Amino acid sequence: MKQTMITLSFFALLLSSGCDNTSTSSLNEKVNPPEQPSKPIQVQTLAWVGHYKAFIPCDACEKKLVSLQLHQNKTYTLKEMNFFKQKIKQKESSGIFTFDEQNSNLLQFIDDKTKQNRYFSLHDHSIEPLDQNKTQFKDFEKYQIPQVQNIEVNNALKYVDIQADLFKSEKIESNGIESTKLTYFFEINNHSDRPLKLRDSDIVLVDAKNNEHISIIENDPLSPVKPNKTQHELVSFIYPETYQAAYIKIK
Template identity: 30%
Template structure:
């Protein structure tokens, strides 16, 4: 899964090479140049060629995408989208309130947006070059997605969500192993496949993780940042950085999602997240 998101590595490589990094980084920069990006370029295609190109591109982006969103009328808003190689999808949207939660599950298939041809240059419009429709089983369009360098931009149709006025960026995620010492608490982790430079003179990266925490006990669960540690394959440990809004107590028999960050070099291979 990590090798599928070359565009994310492009941003990292360009920044490192700008600071006089090694020849290896320069080779990576050439390998991930705009000419080699997997996003399709605007070109005139027949209907058959467009369908084939759509299938190939979506196949390259098959996987899981997730976003933890602010919510004015609820405690949390989580969107999880799964794209499959056969151009089907599963979308799970959860809004968590203090005493209850609302969940919406949608399945269907992915349909490429027909490129718009302009009279001036007879090429597809850039606004539709990388767009796809998420269509339900009955053929109704549920949302529009667009490929970007950092994941998927998702735009729910107006009748589907109160957040339809703005586009949501869904980050590609990959499952991460968790060593959990807490009883009656189920914790799952996903690594967010996007990076940001912490210090240009020191190749330390801020790596983000999404944690799904289900407090199955009869007691309120209170987690601190010091309770979470990331261990790499060389058994080095890294402390967690958690924003205050994600450290609120988790009531008994409730599920919450938090975002956790760990700062470690790009060369480090993360192995497991330990929960004390």
């Protein structure tokens, strides 16, 4: 009889212990707060990310157009156009780039296909190609490639594509009025079978007040764009400093 009582007491103790554990576990589940969703990480755009574009000297041709895009993931796309009297040679490449550990302004480009290295020096709002010894070219100021900004082009011409990138912004005085001079790098693609003729009055800058400002073409008069050809020109606009540029209109 005593043995039976001891056995029953033992099982009762086990049941009591099991109930206590279940209760404690349930209580803990109720007390623990739910997991908070992680906040999204804001990625800051780096100053060097963007598009760089300019003409630079060329020993083997008349001039060279460099169009370089640096991406935030440290990859690049590079387009180089060599202009000769009778033809244009174009070369495109892409790859990755790294910052030099000793000089954060020195970039090393590694071509995806050829694995060849090229070097560039990064400045405020511009970039400069260097030779294979990482030194500047003679007349290095002519090798500065500024960072450009695209502006909307409202084009009424058929079979013509025009892209305009802000090349330079200057504060000047025009007729006694504080003004802004904006110079844009134009890429004019003529897809028609006829030459395209553009005058300065055909290209206007429209400001935020809907005022129109006639262009000033550096190579005036602008030579006709040949059929199915692309032409690059520098086009400037001068307008009062108090207004902002909205878009460019081609009449």
